[in-house]
Amino acid sequence: MQTGTVYLVGAGPGDPGLLTLKGKACLEKADIVIYDALANESLLNYLQPQAKRVYVGKKAGQHTMKQDDINALLVESARQYAHVVRLKGGDPFVFGRGGEEALVLAENQIPFEIVPGVTAGIAVPAYSGIPVTHRDTATSVAFVTGHESPDKTEEDAQVDWQRMARSCDTLVIYMGVKNLPYIVQELKTAGLPDDTPVAVICDGTYPAQRTLTGTLQTIASQAQEQNVKPPAMIVVGSVVKLHDSLSWFEQRPLFGQTIVVTRNADADARLTNLLEDQGAQVLHFPTIEIxxxxxxxxxxxxxxxxxxxxxxxxxxxxxxxxxxxxxxxxxxxxxxxxxxxxxxxxxxxxxxxxxxxxxxxxxxxxxxxxxxxxxxxxxxxxxxxxxxxxxxxxxxxxxxxxxxxxxxxxxxxxxxxxxxSTPEAKKVDELKSLIQHGQVSWITFTSSSTVHNFVQLVGQEFLAEYHERIPAASIGPVTTATLEEYGLRPRVTASKHTYQGLVNAMRGDE
CATH class of the missing domain: 3.40.50.10090 (Rossmann fold)
Structure with missing residues (x-):
């Protein structure tokens, strides 16, 4: 029986720019893509319009599909389609259960290819300014799952924390947030000193990334106080000290700012790209349709x-x-x-x-x-x-x-x-809530049309009540005049009426 080929593709750690060229090529020719929760959904934009999309994401306590069912779906899909892409966060063979899926395909005599991805264990620390190895500081690194239940007996446990603590300079721990107090205690019992540096990096490589640094003595309580949630990567070792000197991703001019783009991002991604390059978290709220x-x-x-x-x-x-x-x-x-x-x-x-x-x-x-x-x-x-x-x-x-x-x-x-444009009512309500709670840094307006339509979508009553909480950024004087017609005074107007000029104005460079 002739079947298609299954491509086990690593999606990388989150930043879509870290997808490999071969991964992109696989997506472009895919007939069906079966993707995980940790794969950035923006990568699906590389698919052909007719390609089928199946979400099988698994989060803590929320499994869309069991692993056995995913395996069966891969086999069934290969018998229906020529090009099947299994899109997995990070690298398929690093705590991604890619080996299990490949074995099932081999047992069913289905052709497959492995397309490695940039694993989060290297990329996420790097985006936090932490090299996992460093001359004279760390010449060895171990990647460890932190997901194993602390209730397992010593005989049943697969992770030997004693051996890890003794044999490696840097420990990079995946899926360990829930078990962080247990992991800390195990490492201390193994002999690591209380002042051993530790970092917990949340939402690594995404605009919402944040890095929490401490020691084995403090990190568990810090994580609890900061309400740290998965996904997060834990790094243990002296290399964590380099974060203060090498942090770059979180130092970009617009990092930590939430910026609303009112243009149609699918038709014109230039403004979005410029903002994301400066570290902003972009929310798309298209007000116009071409x-x-x-x-x-x-x-x-x-x-x-x-x-x-x-x-x-x-x-x-x-x-x-x-x-x-x-x-x-x-x-x-x-x-x-x-x-x-x-x-x-x-x-x-x-x-x-x-x-x-x-x-x-x-x-x-x-x-x-x-x-x-x-x-x-x-x-x-x-x-x-x-x-x-x-x-x-x-x-x-x-x-x-x-x-x-x-x-x-x-x-x-x-x-x-x-x-x-006609966004879903839910999306309009979400934006209104963000504005009400002061959680929007900027709302960009690039033409009079975006202003007129924004007002029509959020409503005049909302505008009258919350106009002071709308941090408008205008691309030029014509757009500014339209904003003022509605009682909206832009906080900045670009002196150069381009997307770059608008970004510069929000950065405070004008």
């Missing part, structure tokens, strides 16, 4: 008449993307623009043009529609100048009006609609 107007007879007609235009104007990256998608669909390429000059409202739009190997002929110094028009009119655009303006259905009407007043002919071509 709906492409395809098929679009007006666009098709404009494509046929490109040679009749002098200028092509873009005021958004979405307009660039959709326009060139249509151009290429019509069996044309950028040579169709050989006589056209191109204007972009700002740097982000110009960068989107560069993805098509095109350089904007004009970008205003200040990225506003007023400066765009003024700058182009200064270049003697006027009578007999023909302009094509692919844009949103909500584009600023003053752009076309001012060009017409100057004698130019401008064809406004809406190529997409900006609509109100």
């Amino acid at each position: 709906v492409e107007g395809i098929p679009n007879p007006d666009m098709e007609q404009a494509m046929q008449q490109l040679a009749s235009y002098d200028w092509l104007i873009f005021t958004s990256g979405n307009a660039v993307r959709i326009f060139f998608q249509q151009l290429l669909t019509d069996n044309r390429d950028i040579r169709a623009l050989h006589d056209l000059k191109i204007a972009a409202i700002g740097k982000p739009t110009a960068e989107q043009l560069q993805t098509y190997h095109l350089h904007a002929d004009f970008v205003p110094d200040q990225f506003t529609s007023e400066q765009l028009v003024a700058g182009m009119l200064a270049q003697r655009i006027g009578t007999n100048t023909r302009i094509l303006f692919p844009c949103s259905n909500l584009s600023n009407p003053h752009i076309a009006e001012q060009f017409r007043q100057a004698g130019a002919t401008i064809d406004v071509l809406p190529v997409y609609e900006t609509r109100l």
